[in-house]
Amino acid sequence: MKNRVLNALNIKASESAYIYDLLRVQIFIGLAISYVNIIAYALFLQALSIQLLPYAYLTIAPFLLLLNVAYEKLEHRTSPLRQLKYIIIFSLVILICIWLGLSWAHRQYFIFALMVWTDLFSMLNGDA
Numbered sequence: 001m002k003n004r005v006l007n008a009l010n011i012k013a014s015e016s017a018y019i020y021d022l023l024r025v026q027i028f029i030g031l032a033i034s035y036v037n038i039i040a041y042a043l044f045l046q047a048l049s050i051q052l053l054p055y056a057y058l059t060i061a062p063f064l065l066l067l068n069v070a071y072e073k074l075e076h077r078t079s080p081l082r083q084l085k086y087i088i089i090f091s092l093v094i095l096i097c098i099w100l101g102l103s104w105a106h107r108q109y110f111i112f113a114l115m116v117w118t119d120l121f122s123m124l125n126g127d128a
Contacts, residue, residue, distance in 0.1 A: 025084070033122045036095070040118040043111045056115045067120055091121055 003013070011019055044056070074083055094117055101110035 029125050033118075033125060036114075036121060037118050040111075040114045044115045047108060047111050052112070056112060057119075059112075059116050060119045063116065063120055064123060067124060071124065087124055091124065094121075 002016075009019075044053070074086065078086065098110050098114050098117060101113070
C-alpha cells in the first residue's frame with residue numbers, strides 16, 4: 001500500500017521520510033493559520049465596522065510587498081531549515097506582541113493589526 005501511494009505521488013522510497021516530516025510540519029502550520037484566521041476575522045467583525053475591511057486589505061498590500069522582499073533576501077542567505085525556523089520564531093513573536101496588545105492596550109488597533117497580520121502570516125508560511 002505504501003509503495004502505491006509513493007508511486008502515485010512520484011516519490012522515491014528514499015525520499016519518503018523527508019516527505020512525511022514535511023507533511024507533519026505543514027499540518028501544524030495549516031492548523032495554526034486556520035485558528036489565527038478564524039480568530040482574527042471573528043474579532044474584526046465583532047469589534048470593528050465592516051466598512052474598515054477594505055482598509056485592512058489596502059494595508060496588507062504594502063506590508064506584503066516588504067515581507068516578500070525580506071523573504072527573498074532571507075531565502076538566498078540561509079538554508080531552508082534555518083529559514084523555516086526564522087519564520088516560525090518571527091511569526092510567534094508577532095503573535096505574542098499582538099496578544100499582549102489585545103490584553104493591555106487599545107483593543108481596536110491590535111484587532112486591526114491581527115487582521116492584517118493573518119494574511120501576511122498565511123502568505124509567509126505558504127512561501128516557506
